[in-house]
Amino acid sequence: MSNYKTGLDFAKKQDANDPLSSYREQFHIPKDKHNNELIYLCGNSLGLQPKSTKNYINQELEDWANLGVEGHTHAKNPWLPYHEFLTTSMSKVVGAKPIEVVVMNTLTANLHFMMVSFYKPTTTRYKIIIEADAFPSDKYAVESQLRHHGYDDKEGLILWKAREGEELLRYEDLETILDKHGDEVALVMIGGVNYYTGQFFDLKRITKLGHKHGCMVGFDCAHGAGNVELNLHDSGADFAVWCTYKYLNSGPGSLGGCFVHERHAHNKTLNRFTGWWSHNKETRFKMRDEFDVIPGAEGWQLSNPPILSMAAIKASLDIFEEVGIKKLNQKSKDLTAYFEFLLKELGQDTIRIITPNNPDARGCQLSIQVKNADRALHDKLTEAGVISDWREPDVIRCAPVPLYNSYQDIYHMVEKLKNILK
Ligand SMILES: *Cc1c(COP(=O)(O)O)cnc(C)c1O
Numbered sequence: 001m002s003n004y005k006t007g008l009d010f011a012k013k014q015d016a017n018d019p020l021s022s023y024r025e026q027f028h029i030p031k032d033k034h035n036n037e038l039i040y041l042c043g044n045s046l047g048l049q050p051k052s053t054k055n056y057i058n059q060e061l062e063d064w065a066n067l068g069v070e071g072h073t074h075a076k077n078p079w080l081p082y083h084e085f086l087t088t089s090m091s092k093v094v095g096a097k098p099i100e101v102v103v104m105n106t107l108t109a110n111l112h113f114m115m116v117s118f119y120k121p122t123t124t125r126y127k128i129i130i131e132a133d134a135f136p137s138d139k140y141a142v143e144s145q146l147r148h149h150g151y152d153d154k155e156g157l158i159l160w161k162a163r164e165g166e167e168l169l170r171y172e173d174l175e176t177i178l179d180k181h182g183d184e185v186a187l188v189m190i191g192g193v194n195y196y197t198g199q200f201f202d203l204k205r206i207t208k209l210g211h212k213h214g215c216m217v218g219f220d221c222a223h224g225a226g227n228v229e230l231n232l233h234d235s236g237a238d239f240a241v242w243c244t245y246k247y248l249n250s251g252p253g254s255l256g257g258c259f260v261h262e263r264h265a266h267n268k269t270l271n272r273f274t275g276w277w278s279h280n281k282e283t284r285f286k287m288r289d290e291f292d293v294i295p296g297a298e299g300w301q302l303s304n305p306p307i308l309s310m311a312a313i314k315a316s317l318d319i320f321e322e323v324g325i326k327k328l329n330q331k332s333k334d335l336t337a338y339f340e341f342l343l344k345e346l347g348q349d350t351i352r353i354i355t356p357n358n359p360d361a362r363g364c365q366l367s368i369q370v371k372n373a374d375r376a377l378h379d380k381l382t383e384a385g386v387i388s389d390w391r392e393p394d395v396i397r398c399a400p401v402p403l404y405n406s407y408q409d410i411y412h413m414v415e416k417l418k419n420i421l422k
Contacts, residue, residue, distance in 0.1 A: 004341040014338070020086045020331050020402060026051055026319065027249075027404040032385055039386045039409045039416075043401035044195075044365050045221060047249030047316075055314040060307050077314075077363070079307045081281075083298075086310060089317040090257055092373065093223065093325055094240070095231035099296035100259050103244070103313060104305060105278075107256040108137045109224055110241040111189075112260065113300055115145045117272045118216040118238050119187045125214070126151055129177065129188045131169060132161040135195045138220050140173040142189060167197050182213030190228060194222035198355035198365035200228050203235035207292070211236065222246060224352060225257060226320065227363035229329055229397075232259045247363075247401065248320075250313040255305065259298055263370035265296040275302030281407060323403070331402035332364040339366055339400055339406060342414040348420060354395065365399040367391075370421070377420065 004010070015021050016240075025168035027048045029037045040048060063075035072079045083103050092099040104110065119128065126149065128142050142151035158181060160174050163242040178185065188210040193200045203219055210217035220238040224230050226247030232240050240259040244250035264270060275286055278299045280292040293299040337359060343351055343366070356362045370377060371394075389397040400410055 002112065004338050006342065006345055008408070011407040014407035015398070017333065017374075018025050018407070020323065020327065021406065023319070023323065024095070024404045024406060026098055029404065030387070031227055036385065039413050040168070041398040041400060041405065041409070042387045043339050043411060044227070044246055044397065044399035045389050046245055046252060047226075047247055048404055049251065049399070050249060050315050050319055052318070053251070053312050053315040053374060056311040057308055058139055060311045079304075079309075081139050082307050082310050083301070083305055086313055086317055089321040092094060093317070093320055094225055094228060094242070094257065094259060095325075096233045097262055099201045099265050100233060100262055102297035103255050103257050103259065103310065104301045105240055105256055105258075106242040106253070106415075107220070108141055110147070110256045110258045111138065111141050111220060113187075113220075113273055113302075114218055114239040114241060114260075117260075117264075117270045117300070118218055119145055119149075120216070120271070121149050121186045123185050125184055127181065127185045128154050129160055129174075129185055129190075129210075129215075131190055132159040132193065133196050134191055135220065137223065138189065138191065140337070145380060160190070168199050168356060169194075169201075171202070171209075174206065174209060178213045179217075179351070182215065185210075185213065185215045188217045189355065190219055191223065191361050192219040192221040193365075195223050196367060196395070196403075198223075198362050198367050198397070200224065200356075200360070200362050202361075203230065203232070203237060207236045210223050222398075223365070224363065226325075227332070231323060233262065237261060238264065243315070244313050247399075248313070249316040249403070251309070254309050260297045260300065262296075268293055272300060274299075275303065277301035277303055277305075281286055305311060311343075328402045332400075333359045335400045335405065335407065336362070336364045336366060339410045339414070342410065343368065346414065346418055346421070363399075365397055366402060367397045368398065369394050370396065380420045381416065384420065386413050386416055388413075 008292045027050055031037055039191045063071045067074055086103045087098045087101055130142055146153045146156040160169055162169055207217045216238045219237055221230055221240050221242040225242035238261055245252055245254045278293055278301050284288045350371045354367045354369050373394045
């Protein structure tokens with residue numbers, strides 16, 4: 001792992017020896033106006049399109065054209081149980097049991113639905129802990145839940161902050177917060193992989209800590225799903241939510257995923273918002289029955305889902321199923337370490353990587369802080385054919401995605417950065 005070399009020959013050799021290199025051909029790689037492939041390092045924001053996606057969606061379009069409403073039961077992939085076709089492979093991606101996972105709604109909507117069930121404030125225990133640098137949507141969602149229950153959204157929110165001069169969060173500091181305020185906290189809600197720093201948290205450790213203090217624990221795994229081994233079941237978390245358009249390559253705004261731990265699967269007394277899709281499948285269409293909730297994560301569904309979006313998710317999950325998250329993880333660690341190696345070769349004083357250097361505490365994203373840089377640097381990179389992501393004030397986020405990025409992508413990216421910085 002550590003015998004990296006500079007130079008294009010080394011990158012070419014790595015690609016030639018990469019057992020996953022052929023998967024790149026299964027994706028559409030965006031091109032510049034001269035028809036050259038761009039260096040796409042933005043899979044953490046919007047994953048690329050599998051070439052197979054079109055066929056999966058076309059199948060449903062055709063069945064809809066030919067069968068109309070009969071497609072619910074007679075389509076090649078019948079629409080009534082369509083979400084079930086995604087469950088097994090999605091549960092493998094996030095390390096859960098099938099009964100714990102469902103694909104439904106969108107990410108922030110799912111976060112709210114989970115909080116309806118797992119944020120149960122009382123007069124003495126109503127606060128919520130999030131990361132100080134949580135993704136804005138998560139912060140807004142959590143604040144609005146506090147207000148919804150009649151609490152002040154500043155007083156009720158506890159931020160787990162990085163120390164002065166640091167970016168990464170320390171578990172000791174979360175322990176200190178919980179030792180002090182644990183009995184006031186109803187919910188600990190953390191981003192499994194922080195979107196800004198790329199820090200991959202120890203979900204099990206956080207869950208244990210929260211549970212020890214009597215709190216519910218949930219994770220937003222938007223940047224974790226399809227990127228790292230989440231092992232959601234073993235983490236013991238009460239719930240988790242994620243999207244499928246980042247590392248899961250299912251298209252802009254595609255549906256989200258949701259995890260509810262098995263220990264809650266048969267608890268019918270949990271408060272929740274419901275709809276006909278959370279009702280017993282056997283009697284759903286009798287339409288007049290008393291509500292009878294489906295056990296497991298499926299019991300949080302509300303509506304019959306958009307099949308076209310689910311077809312795109314199926315196309316992507318079939319690729320994940322074939323490769324396996326373990327192999328992906330191996331390449332991810334290797335490719336990211338190579339990227340880190342080349343960036344360090346560029347010089348320590350201009351470039352600082354704020355993502356953890358421990359490979360187990362990060363996924364494939366590196367957040368690169370460039371001294372005295374502003375947005376112009378990002379624009380120059382874009383002009384040079386590198387698609388990355390800029391975060392104010394001075395951070396470029398790049399995600400070498402193991403499914404479709406190559407060692408040569410990384411080599412060329414760093415060469416271009418070097419030329420711009422010169
Ligand atoms: C991408 C992302 C979101 C986006 O939420 P949507 O509801 O899908 O628009 C929310 N939270 C986190 C942590 C994210 O990374």
